[in-house]
Amino acid sequence: xxxxxxxxxxxxxxxxxxxxxxxxLKIDPERIIRWEKxxxxxxxxxxxxxxxxxxxxxxxxxxxxxxxxxxxxxxxPELTELWxxxxxxxxxxxxxxxxxxxxxxxxxxIRLSNS
Numbered sequence: 001x002x003x004x005x006x007x008x009x010x011x012x013x014x015x016x017x018x019x020x021x022x023x024x025l026k027i028d029p030e031r032i033i034r035w036e037k038x039x040x041x042x043x044x045x046x047x048x049x050x051x052x053x054x055x056x057x058x059x060x061x062x063x064x065x066x067x068x069x070x071x072x073x074x075x076x077p078e079l080t081e082l083w084x085x086x087x088x089x090x091x092x093x094x095x096x097x098x099x100x101x102x103x104x105x106x107x108x109x110i111r112l113s114n115s
Contacts, residue, residue, distance in 0.1 A: 004085045009065045011056040012037050024058055024094075057092040067104045076112050079105065 016037065021044055022029035033045040042054040056062045066086060073079035083105045090098050 005066050005069060005082070005089075006040075008069060009056075009062065011042075011059075011062065012039070014056070014059065014061040016042065016059065016061070020059065021054065024054065025052070055092045057089060058094050058097065060097070063093070063097040063100055066101055070101065070104045070108050073108060073112070076109065079108055079112060 014037070016035070018029045018032050018035075021032055021035055021042070025044070025046070027046065031047045031049070033047055035042060035044040040056075042056060042059075043051055044054055045051050069082060070079065070086075073082055086098075086101060086105075093101070
């Protein structure tokens with residue numbers, strides 16, 4: 001049984017910038033006082049708003065890591081299992097992120113089907 005992406009990816013290694021967080025939250029970067037990488041979530045302190053939590057799945061680094069995992073699958077059952085795990089968490093991703101992953105999944109599915 002394949003591990004879920006959240007067990008294979010270590011977001012604590014991500015290089016997360018103030019600009020990335022501000023773009024994701026649609027705020028001025030100057031409003032971000034600080035942020036902390038926690039095991040399962042990013043915590044951000046915003047001037048005038050307080051603290052908020054951000055899912056790592058909304059970050060491009062997470063999408064890229066999942067894309068790498070999809071491309072690393074060597075069999076269709078392995079690819080299907082990973083894709084199903086990603087789909088279960090799809091609501092935590094941005095629309096663009098899940099669309100990128102779906103495209104990667106589809107291309108890998110074709111590659112594996114033809115081999």
